[in-house]
Amino acid sequence: MSDSDSIKEKWKKYRNPGYQDKFDYSWGMVIDLDRCTGCEACVTACQAENNLPIVGEEGFRSGREIKWIRIERYWDGEYPDIKLRFIPMLCQHCDNAPCEPVCPVYATYHNQDGLNVQVYNRCIGTRSCAAYCPYDARSFNWFSFTWDKPLDEQLNPDVTVREKGVMEKCTFCIQRIRQAKDTAKDQNRRVRDGEVQPACVQSCPTQALVFGDRNDPDSAVSKLAQNPRGYQVLKELNTNPSIIYLKNL
């Protein structure tokens, strides 16, 4: 907005609920649960891509694993007629994210791409965002972690290694989005559908995960989101997640 706007116009604008301007992109994901086999390839890919530390056996046992995406398992029915169901659970990048307003220092907020982002170096570690998150999608660095040789050689230079006391969570591999947008800007165009894929989407063997721009009506995500099987997890909380799950009931 320009500086010449009168105070009255500014007031009107800032009193608007929702976001200031239309998102450039509105990144979203569709997860087809009927295709998910629970193989955890996405979990591993995420671990490698985003420099997630390995907390060790003790850390895992006390419930402090750092995972940006996890496969939740639910048993359905009684033995012997029993079924195992999977839900890959990651940050839902809610439009009305409960985690954002609670941060006292703006370490988490909504950016112009419609992503719920976490600024690691701004985080002071109140952990309120994790407490407020109904999806438990946030992980906390209880300690500073080191990578034994030669594992440190595989750290991704595009992603910060987080310090102790910092909250972290799925970013939809924002470093890849940034790369794609950078290339697109050089060529003076928008990012094409399918040009950018988070690590989990890229590694899914059954292509249960699809990623794309929800602002583009022709993208694979927008089309899949129209699917009648679609639902949002904990929709009744009005968080309006960006991730749509497909499940045949």
Add this chain to the structure above:
Amino acid sequence: MRQLKKPTYAQVNDDIVRTLVETGPRYYLALGTALLVSIVLFFLPWYYQLRTGVGLAGMNQPNVWGSYLANFVFWIGLSHSGTLLSAVLHITQSPWRKAIYRSAEAMTLFALIIASLCLFVHLGRSWFLHWALPYPNQMELWPNFRSPLLFDVMAITAYLTGSSVFLYVGAIPDFAAVRDRVCGWRKNLYTLLSLGWRGTDMEWHRLGVAYTFLAVLIIPLAVSVHSVVSWDFAMSIVPGLHHTVFAPYFVVGAIYSGTAGIVTMMFLLRKYFSLESYITTTHFNNLGKLLLLLSLLWAYINMLEIFTGWYSGSSAQIETLNYKLFGYYAPLFWGMVLFCAIIPLALIVKKVRTSLITMLIISVLINIGMYIERLLILTTSLSRKYLPDYWGIYTPTLVEISIFIGSVALFICFFLVFVKIVPSVSMYEVKETLDTPDRRR
């Protein structure tokens, strides 16, 4: 019930100044022990935690909040004893307030300081706490005033300032009285603190007006502080925390635990400074009645909370409620009910209220129960959030226990220093309750 032999005006001065200047070896022993305990059990573990990370505490992924935050709420709760109670009793002109309010207000101040320290301990990166303070900086980034945590920062700042001013303004005449009785560095200190107070009719009048205004301002402030603390929790959408009843629930709980804290503190003051003629069984009797009322109120709101969960019809709420009443933490819950709702019913008997030892026991039990309450609010709700795959259990570690004990020692430390600097009983207000010399003729 009145003490038989009332002290004279001169005796009041003698008695109170004596508590300031005459310091026995027992005092130094107590101060030394408290200091040592607070260093070993509070500052050293905290330093260790700063170096290694908050992982030293028993918190884990669903239970990201733990005993540190419970400590914070506990100390904020204790802080509601003094200044709020003192202000309410001042407005309602209760004469029995006068002997106890000074130390009660000091309790507020120190409990608030400890509470803010607990926030430091709680943070993952305490060294960046200043980012949550509003000041112009090169990053051009201000704190997020939409956050309930920022309400906390502002409320605590206001309350800390407000209660310090309230304590100080009320103590100016006493500083002046002490000023004339001491020498050396104390003389300078009290001359500065008393601002050249002479006790003229004009000064008394201004003091009375200002003090009443401050009391009127403090009451809504104190109520808002604990409401704001409750919104830290209630503004989430976590089942078990997302209750509209939380603000009154927290305020009542705070006054409840604070009043119990005053009883404990009064017992100790009376015993160790031999202030028997100032802190009488009348005070204990009155505070006992107040405690009884508050315990009933507290129990009522607790039941209200359970009923709203039960009748909400939301499966998540009911699950959390079940877990609270019958789950892993159920022994703690029922212990809390015993300490805070059942045992205080004994206060209905006058003998219990006027016996110092039973009052001490009940007040300590109430505070234990209230600490459990704060811990339960956090743990039972966070352990059972929406997605069952991510349920978990939280147990405090040694570091957390040690930091809590250390914070109590630190509080005692502050208090011991305070009673040697500020007259712990308000001389001029105690004199108001005595016979004025003109009736002695």
Add this chain to the structure above:
Amino acid sequence: MSISVLPALDASKKAVGIFVVGLIAFVIGYWVNRNYFSDATPVQPIEFSHRIHAGENQIPCMYCHLYARSSRVAGVPSVHKCINCHKVIATGRAEINKLFNYWNEKKPIPWIKVHDLPDFVYFSHKRHVRGGVQCQTCHGPVEEMNRVTRLASLQMGWCLECHRAKKVENGRDCWTCHK
């Protein structure tokens, strides 16, 4: 008897004075020694002069820092690139001999980074060069410096100032520059 706070203030002047003087001394001491906490002009392993290369000899910046146009990092030239010229130019000087020592030992020169950004900052030379930002805007008049010194604070506010002045698209979004 009479009362006033001034004598008492006078008597405690010493304590107050010591505190105030100590505070001022600390602040001044910190300010004077601030370079000790972050060195803006480090001594390099070789006394390389940008004044001679970029100033007098007019070598364009991107002759040596050739990735600035196309990559996030500007790139420090390899030893090979230095040797390319210095095989014939100014041979035999002490500093050039040091260069040849590294060349013979097949080791990179351990240059000390002057404009170093923390790990959590995403900075792309490409975007800035293509956006028409002169090297000197951030790095200062390097062509006049014998030993490079950092003039810009490289702090967040400094970046934001420019981003605001140039009305950079999404230039104030946290994740434009943080990672």
Add this chain to the structure above:
Amino acid sequence: MAAELLGLFSHADQALKAAGGLRDTGFQEISLMSPTPLHGVEQVLGRKTSAIKRFTFFGMLTGLLAGFLLAAGTATLYLLPTGGRPIIPIPPYLVISYEVGILFAVLATLFGFLVSARLPALRERHYTPETHIDRFGILVTCSSEQDAERARTIILAAGAEEIRQLEYLGKKSHEQ
């Protein structure tokens, strides 16, 4: 020759009587010093009003406004949308406004108290330590020898235990 007289009483009613007598005779600058706030001073020395309430009121207003402006203004300096809420949501900012309002009101009350009670005492003022224990003192400014003599009679007649003639300090502070 101006002087100040200090009379000391051990009973409050005597001090009040003396104060009343002095006032009726036309003395203007009378201070009654006591160890506790004395009831009945208003009837003897006239009702007092102070400006503290104005300080408190305007402190509160300034604070309410400052709190809201702090929250709303800083939010517009760096636009970071959170949780789909407006940049200036009213309810949370009212909380900030409320807290800052009370903070300012408290500080303004303190300031108003100091100003109206003329504290801290930067110039020398007469007082006596006994009035902080159990004595009641009357400090009266007399402009001439005859005035001093009259005042002395009234104070002694009311039953003063002790009377002191003191160097005149009051005028200086009034000239300020």
